[in-house]
Amino acid sequence: MGEASVITKEMRDAIGVEWEPFIIQVDKWLVKLFTDAVGDLNPLYLDEKAAKKTRLGGTVAPFSLLNSAVMRTEQTELPFPMPLKRMLAGGGSFEFYKPFRAGDVLTARTKLADIKEREGKAGKMAFIDIETTWTNQGKEVVAVGHAIRICY
């Protein structure tokens, strides 16, 4: 029919493999790095006096901070040889369960959740789904995210 599948046996066998857990010490510096980079100066993140009056009881970190942390954890090597040399970030998703703030320590556990093959203009592509679960120091799940890496 067409070319052979780009998904090798090694890739299939790697589904479920976990990377080393990654620790994120959330502090005011990290929050500010983020709010400045996005240009999101929401008082909830930066104004302790204003944030204290809300149900959150104080400033929190923007959830979109996890957009960065996903990159840090998934920048480690893929656990299999990848013959397709070009790579793009395809997108991703999150479910947010709890707020987190400066002083919290998050543990990111990342695993290879799935690999799917899709047909594109450039031929067959591998869609690699990398799932991360963030828990806080109280072992509560703060968020779960999926990052799709497209190799082609």
Add this chain to the structure above:
Amino acid sequence: MAKQLYYEDVNVGSEITPLKKHPTRRQLVMWAGASGDYYEIHYDKEFAKGQGLKDVIVHGRLKASFLMQMLTEWIGVDGDLYKFSVQHRAMDYPDEDLMCKGKVTNKYVKDGKHCVDCEVWTENPRREKTAPATATVILPSRA
């Protein structure tokens, strides 16, 4: 802070307050530093041209963060962002206006939470919807 949005204030088709962003080259560098995404395609013009692009491109995750900013501003301090899912469908370049837009697609109560589903996207000056996304927010209710 802005007036709080309530579940009763929105309906299917309601527009989400748009957010205009204008990512500069410097902002892409700031995002690279904050996020740890140092892929040259976002700050090295020669590298980007070598990849067949006319210029460096905006990080997909930065665009996702813009959309999340639009949502968190719209829902106010008593709203919660619950789910967010985005596709990095097309490229955007720095030094252009990038509009974040969206609308409500559904509203329902689930497990006692007042949920509102939304369709959101980034739109560039060529009217391309470059990062289509969906989200679910939880709003306070007056009931």
